[in-house]
Amino acid sequence: MRILLVEDDPALSMGVTRGLSQEGWQVDGLSDGEQAMSAGLLGHYDLCILDLGLPRRDGMEVLRHWRSKGARMPVLLLTARDELRDRVQGLDAGADDYLVKPFDLPELLARIRALKRRSEGRIEECLVLGELRLDVAHRELLHHGERVALSPRELALTEMLMQKGGRVVSKESIVTKLSSWEADFSENSVEVYVHRLRKRFADLGVVIRTVRGFGYVMETADTAPTGDGQPEAS
Incomplete structure (x- = not known):
């Protein structure tokens, strides 16, 4: 935010x-x-x-x-x-x-x-995707009840992706939301943070998929498509 x-x-x-x-x-x-x-x-x-x-x-x-x-x-x-x-x-x-x-x-x-x-027209305090649960009120990401350690900006990006519920989040919107006048945040920065999150989520049952030309979508690993559109290097 x-x-x-x-x-x-x-x-x-x-x-x-x-x-x-x-x-x-x-x-x-x-x-x-x-x-x-x-x-x-x-x-x-x-x-x-x-x-x-x-x-x-x-x-x-x-x-x-x-x-x-x-x-x-x-x-x-x-x-x-x-x-x-x-x-x-x-x-x-x-x-x-x-x-x-x-x-x-x-x-x-x-x-x-x-x-x-x-x-946002919602009252829920938690976002859920697969086995991941984001406690919005207490700013914690949990996997099977265990806390997943993320930096504030990684957590903010995770929240953006989970809020969309399987829909694409554009790079431009991520840059806008995570930027501030005191700290530059570019599209290259987005790729760096997405890469970090992919590594952290590798064994947690979710993937962040690149939709070329549009942005990113976060999905459970068992619903992510195969072939073109799989996570690309960031």
Whole structure:
């Protein structure tokens, strides 16, 4: 998942970014409302965390601008304004949820997961493919109950592939989801990570198949076709 974080407090922004990154999510950080006005309309983001007290453009103005232009990404407001009127105003402007500062990181993470499930129209906490089970809430991949050790980015890629349930995921969408402004992630990087996952999954009953010219599909080994379209070197 790729998240836009708009927060002008450097310490808070750094702490939230670190926590989100540890969950395997990619974070692009901005520090003022003027930058956010256009960034939120790019269509790159699955969710935005938006502070209300921003320089140059107030967060409420930014949110109204996004909604007026048709941006539909879920928005979680961060506010120090612990007044009912301000919270109602934010929700009426198009916010999906809010947190009052100061807040605990686990609550922020839980609210993000809930918004993500809601936006995808699903409520399940686990993804299952063959003998693999991905616990979305706790960010763990299990095989017969045993944890499969993956890096945050490997786990994020696995989640993307498992969510599609046997359908193709394009390289372009993987690059978009797993990139951030601080760390370049190219189509060559995708091939490297797919290669790593293939090695990790070799004895776990699933394969990642290359569909030439389109992208990748993750399937159980017993349903993967033979011949052309088998996993190619990455």
